[in-house]
Amino acid sequence: MESTVDRARLHDLMEREEERFVQTHPRSAELFERGKRNLLAGVPMPWMSEWAGPFPVFVREAHGARFVDVDGTEYVDFCLGDTGSMTGHAPEPAVRAIAEQAAKGITLMLPSEDSIWVGAEMQRRFGLPYWQFCLTATDANRFTIRLARAITGRPKVLTYSWCYHGSVDETIAIDVDGATVSRPGNIGPPVPPEMTTRSVEWNDLEALEGALAHGDVACVLAEPALTNIGIVLPDPGYHDALRKLTRKYGTYLVIDETHTICAGPGGATKAWGLDPDFLTIGKPLASGVPAACYGMSEEVAQRIQDFMASLPSTDVGGVGGTLSGNALSLAAMRATLEQVLTDEAFERMIALGERWTDGVAAAISKHGLPWTIQRLGCRAEYWFVQEPPRNGGQAAANDDHELAQFTHLYALNRGILLTPFHNMALMSPATSAADVDMHSQVFEQMCAELVA
Secondary structure, eight states: OOOSSOHHHHHHHHHHHHHHHHHHOHHHHHHHHHHTTTSGGGSSSGGGGOSSSSSOOOEEEEEBTEEEETTSOEEEESSTGGGTTTTOBSOHHHHHHHHHHHTTOSOOSSOOHHHHHHHHHHHHHHOOSEEEEESOHHHHHHHHHHHHHHHHOOOEEEEETTOOBTBOGGGSEEEETTEEEEOTTOOSOSSOGGGTEEEEOTTOHHHHHHHHTTSOEEEEEEOSSBOBTBOBOOOTTHHHHHHHHHHHTTOEEEEEOTTGGGGOTTHHHHHTTOOOSEEEEOSGGGTTSSOEEEEEOHHHHHHHHHHHHTSSOOTTSSSOOTTTTOHHHHHHHHHHHHHTSOHHHHHHHHHHHHHHHHHHHHHHHHTTOSOEEEEETTEEEEESSSSOOSSHHHHHHTOOHHHHHHHHHHHHTTTEEOBTTTTEEEOOTTOOHHHHHHHHHHHHHHHHHHHO
């Protein structure tokens, strides 16, 4: 991509920021070195080492929209566990419910009353009548794909280039000149992705219809907007056309709201009037406790029940999990949905997302940078291009990793955490206008230094 800032100046500024980071984070550096003795890459998961800076920040404690690291530095958290802590950290209603349920039993392989309440609330928010529970959105997507294949008898799933649906094998694929290939960085795929998947670019209706016309696609698995390659919104009318084409070719439509719950209490499904056959969601539902669920229409539920009734056993069939629907997760989900991620909370969070967007846009305009910004509800992100990408391929081609690393480290050194690998911020019920304005001030300062 074409450079939008002077690279020599960027390198000098990055060197300065790295020195500042090392000087102010000695304890995190020490723990990172200790971790290398018994943790792969020195961290619990490899991507934890990929933050901007020579080592990750180690967290001491987190409350609300802020956390404190082991060196005693406090940060405003706009990453929020990449949506997992969208509730804010340790919200009191969820903490209380978790403690109470833990004292009464955590997992039993038997239903609790909370499951009925949560199922009804998901029905209210998203419009689908029947729900099942699991522990991660990855599982929700895997189970949904299996069920769609089972009841349609079709082998393939359609996904979008550079989409994000967790670590589901079928989704780590992209379209290259009309061919489905493994996405760069795909680790040990079990089979070539073209055996399981048809991949097309987002917003390309001609490619979508061409892929569905083969008649072998059990379901389309779609985020309402791409999010993990940056926020890439649908063209006007795209979702209506997607729904018509899936019905035309007898393919189920699965909407993954795990990131797009930021659009409102019923996600983009409710906000945009979508009509999926299945819906999957995870991450923030239980205030950080592993929990996810998937919903389905009346027609789909009946077909699944008929299929299950035809089997000799439903055990070890690829859909389930011993800890799925456990009492602790359901108690945390009920408290979160009832008292934390409420309709009223979303109104305030979305207003803060607008405030964050306005602050960034003002700084970009003031300093004449050829950048733009996108917002989806209470989530927003700036791009280092003048026009926002229309699909995942364009978004990937416009990635400026070097500049993004600098913007993240610059913010981190001034007490602000953004979502890694993106220039993205998410608002929580605990986020304040002062938190947003702090980012606007730091962002404007950074822009001034880049163009000086």
